[in-house]
Amino acid sequence: MIVKITPNDVLFFRESRDFTAGDSHLAESLLPLPHTIAGALMAVMFVKGRYDLLNLELKEGKFRKPENWKPNFEIIGTFFMKKNELYFPVPKDIVSAKADGRSIITMAKLKEVQIGGQSFTTVFAEGESPLHFSPVSGFLSFEKLKSYLNGEYYSKNDLSEEITKNSSLYKWENRVGIGLNSSKTTVEGMFYRTRMLRLEKDTAIGIVLSKKNLDEVKKTLGKKGTLKLGGEGRFAHYEIIDEDPLEELEEISVKKNALFKLYLATPLIVDGQSWNIAEVLPEHINAKIVKVFMDRPEKITGWDLVKRRPKETLYAVPPGSVYILKAQEDLTLKPFYRLGMMVELGYGLVFAGKYG
Incomplete structure (x- = not known):
């Protein structure tokens, strides 16, 4: 199932650290991270009183998270959508x-x-x-990602037509503002500029959900509704799409000493610091890393509403990263794996693909 979110206006996603116009004149939005989108969905469940789906305990009039908290539903990943098709970051070996x-x-x-x-x-x-x-930079539609994972792009001379440019899905929009005091008058030295995220026409954000407690999630969300999204709490509307596109993917067989690839569809948090996917691979994948295509790590931050303080900063291998591995024995690989930390919030979605 996919929850399709269409914003009504520009969006603003930022690190959890405070922004004060007098200290910094520029506030830049980031692309939304999975746990941020998950938080917007969980806010709807909270308002509707589904504390069981959120795995929250009410004690002495206060909500508490159990130790090693996880929600009672799971997000496989969050992605841009265009005309109801999912789009994935361009693999770094393109x-x-x-x-x-x-x-x-x-x-x-x-x-x-x-x-x-x-x-x-x-x-x-x-x-x-x-x-x-x-x-x-850019994106691949889900159909084109399947061609990539199947190894079809190795025989093509130029892949320019396969890539969807960032500008087809979103653009950055600059705005200016000035700080106001409690009497709504301007404050000297509080002029600032913001960079906002605006989705292009027919572009939305898609949340792909797993089957865990899916019926209860459907019952809670209904067929459509509204939610607040981003740091400024802008309104967006959502609708349910009863499809599971990942079911179309098939297992991959890899012979001993052959190469294969693992493509990161969402950020991978190995342990908060490491880039080494081998540390979180399932035991049945007996393989050696040969080459890694990746960009700089992504900072994963956030605000803990229960403890009312910033969460610990973690570092993730960015989406689009590709690991080329050499099989140490004959392998049968699942179409995708969910690896590392915070997989229940949409992190660590890894697709298996063919090399050559």
């Missing part, structure tokens, strides 16, 4: 290179080379200068 005097988008490939009697794995891209390439 790169831009020069060919025939122009830029093309192609797959980065691995090659073993011998130097001084030792074997090394290098990365190259088809083009005029195979060792010189740059990352690509």
